Amino acid sequence: DAKTTQPPSMDCAEGRAANLPCNHSTISGNEYVYWYRQIHSQGPQYIIHGLKNNETNEMASLIITEDRKSSTLILPHATLRDTAVYYCIVRVFNNAGNMLTFGGGTRLMVKP
Amino acid sequence: DVKVTQSSRYLVKRTGEKVFLECVQDMDHENMFWYRQDPGLGLRLIYFSYDVKMKEKGDIPEGYSVSREKKERFSLILESASTNQTSMYLCASSPGGRTGRDEQYFGPGTRLTVT
Numbered sequence: 258d259a260k261t262t263q264p265p266s267m268d269c270a271e272g273r274a275a276n277l278p279c280n281h282s283t284i285s286g287n288e289y290v291y292w293y294r295q296i297h298s299q300g301p302q303y304i305i306h307g308l309k310n311n312e313t314n315e316m317a318s319l320i321i322t323e324d325r326k327s328s329t330l331i332l333p334h335a336t337l338r339d340t341a342v343y344y345c346i347v348r349v350f351n352n353a354g355n356m357l358t359f360g361g362g363t364r365l366m367v368k369p
Numbered sequence: 370d371v372k373v374t375q376s377s378r379y380l381v382k383r384t385g386e387k388v389f390l391e392c393v394q395d396m397d398h399e400n401m402f403w404y405r406q407d408p409g410l411g412l413r414l415i416y417f418s419y420d421v422k423m424k425e426k427g428d429i430p431e432g433y434s435v436s437r438e439k440k441e442r443f444s445l446i447l448e449s450a451s452t453n454q455t456s457m458y459l460c461a462s463s464p465g466g467r468t469g470r471d472e473q474y475f476g477p478g479t480r481l482t483v484t
Contacts, residue, residue, distance in 0.1 A: 291472065300373075300459050300475030301412075351471055356402070356414035356427060357461075 261345045266364040269339075275332040277363050279345030282326040288349055290321060292330045293359070294341040301344070301359070304330065335367045372396070373476035375460050381482045388447040390479055392460030399465035401443035402473065403427075403435060405456040412459070418443055419465060450483045457481075 262280040269275040281290065291306040305312055305319045307328075312319045318331040332339055342362040348355065376391035394401065402417040404427075414427030416435040424435050432454060436444045443462075447454055458479045464470040 298478075300461075300478045301473075303472045303474055306472055355471065356417070357404075357412055357473060359411045 261347055261360055263343070263345055263361065263363045265361060266366070268366050268368055269332075269335045271337060271367055271369050272334055275335040275339065275365060275367070277330040277332075277343050277345075277365065278327065279330070280327045281345070281347045284325050284347050285349075288347045290319065290325075290328050291346045291348065292317070292319065292343065293346065293357070294339075294343045295359075295362075296338075296341040301357075302341075304343075335365075337367050337369065339365065340367045341365060373460055373462055373474050375458075375476040375479050377479050378477060379480050379482075381484065382447075382450050383484055384451060386450050386483075388450050388481065390445040390447075390458055390460075390481070392443045392445070392462075392476055393441055394443075394462040394474070395441065396462065396464070396474070397440065398462035398474075399440075399468075400463040400471075401437065402461040402463075403433075403443065403445045404459045404461065405429070406459055406478075407456050415445065450481075452483050455481060455483045 289306050289308050292304040293301045295301045305317050307319045321328045342364050344359045344362040373394045382388050400419050403415045404412045406412050413429050415433050418424045418437040421440050434446045460476040461473040463473045
């Protein structure tokens with residue numbers, strides 16, 4: 258799996274958009290970008306994933322640059338409950354299951 | 370919503386005891402996983418299963434075994450618990466099969482302490 262680089266921490270005001278960047282300059286053509294998060298003392302939570310097109314779901318939007326070397330996860334209206342560590346992972350799709358490996362992630366603190 | 374449940378949130382066992390951790394998912398997912406998570410070491414895969422009665426070793430299977438007799442249930446067994454198995458244990462499932470989706474959904478975790 259390609260290596261990813263994320264800032265170790267970020268702050269965001271409640272109600273504002275949180276934009277979390279991820280660099281993955283060595284990504285291969287068949288690797289997807291996945292985002293998960295982990296709230297303290299809870300299991301990780303899947304957020305969104307994409308290959309090259311921008312994606313949106315009820316939780317977030319994922320913007321992938323045209324060269325696919327970086328991406329941004331957008332939480333449009335951050336709440337206090339979005340305070341968590343956010344992990345950007347680049348990996349090949351595997352229908353039969355494949356392990357997840359979390360890097361350092363970004364610790365997002367949403368402040369009132 | 371996908372729901373993955375684990376039998377206990379907290380568990381305290383003695384060295385040498387046999388320990389069973391149960392995981393159930395309600396979304397008819399093909400794949401199920403057991404990880405452990407330790408500070409500074411991140412997530413490490415113990416075992417996974419891509420079908421009933423099928424299992425594959427992950428990175429750290431030693432000291433563990435698994436059972437998947439039904440599609441929705443995946444059990445992790447510590448045959449003889451040791452103190453170095455004190456950890457947070459996380460179960461996950463992913464759709465797999467013909468869905469074309471492999472994102473993983475996690476349970477709340479079981480914090481196991483072996484004394």
